Amino acid sequence: MPELPEVETTLRGVSPSMAGRTVTDIVVRNAALRWPVPGEVRRAVGRAVGDCRRRAKYLLFGIGGADGGLLVHLGMSGSLRVCPADAPPRKHDHVDIVLDDGNCIRFHDPRRFGVFDWYEDPADAHPLLNHLGPEPLSTAFTGTYLKTVSAGRRGAVKNFIMDGKVVVGVGNIYASEALFMAGIHPNRPAGRVSAERYDALCQAIRDVLARAIRRGGTTLRDFLDPGNNPGYFAQELLAYEREGLPCFRCETPIRRKVIGQRSSYYCPSCQR
DNA sequence: AGTGCGGCCTGTCCGC
DNA sequence: TGCGGACAGGCCGCAC
Secondary structure, three states: OOOHHHHHHHHHHHHHHHOOOEEEEEEEOOOEOOOEOOHHHHHHOOOEEEEEEEEOOEEEEEEOOOOEEEEEEOOOOOEEEEEEOOOOOOOOEEEEEEEOOOEEEEEEOOOOOOEEEEEEOOHHHOOOOOOOOOOOOOOOOOHHHHHHHOOOOOOEHHHHHOOOOOOOOOOHHHHHHHHHHHOOOOOOEHHHOOHHHHHHHHHHHHHHHHHHHHOOOEOOOOOOOOOOOOOEOHHHOOOOOOOOOEOOOOOOEOEEEEEOOEEEEEOOOOOO
16 A cells, blocks of 8 residues: 555656656556546657656656656555566556566556546646645645644544645555654544644654655555565554554553544554 | 545455 | 455545
8 A cells, every 4th residue: 555655665666767768658458547547648658758756646757848747646556567568467457658678667556546647747737736735755844834734623633644735645554653653642633733742743754754765665465666575664663553462652552443434553541 | 614424446354 | 165245545526
């Protein structure tokens, strides 16, 4: 389940194979992703890949001279890998970006919650991107910002930090982790978290995401990077999927509770 | 405006 | 052993 660290890991994995290469074909085997893959993606054919970057959990592959590029979201079960273009596709290998060196970037997504689309410059004007909040690892993301935006909000702080309009890239795993690190109960109303504790939460979010990126992401079940390597952050998780196990801080059993339709893990003693 | 929830998907796991 | 159902979850879009 790719969250920001897994998407960043994917970007770092595919970028060296893509940048500067010319796209010779886009092969769409199954266009029925979250939204139909549009024919416009073929605008990349015959052009070179330029700037490769990430915005939130979206991968943006700029295409030289096309005033736009390819937008990819891995959804819940998507992955990209680099492989020979003539390698036989596996089940759920829906799209290939074929490159002029004989390799391709292959998009695989069993659950098809992913997105493969074309964007026009500037990418941030794309309907999927134009409402997004700040990047958690940018200087715009601060405790003061969280405190300001949360004013009057009565929903759970966990849902608040998972809201892409507030801050992007904080998914279910890292939300639980950051709230544990900051000692904040996931169910606490967002508007009732103090400025000091939002400073701590901001720091925890930055810290957990940065460490997870360094470990190549979190492999819980099936995440593999483009070179087929798992991420090594799972062994550093403090709360997520530790229901019933002792809290590392106070040994109280970690509890699981569904908040906003998602499993949340927290220490009922340390997190208030 | 903020909040909550349905829906999209398939692989995996659990209980009968 | 087989089978149905719950569950996993990012994020849009809708209803209140």
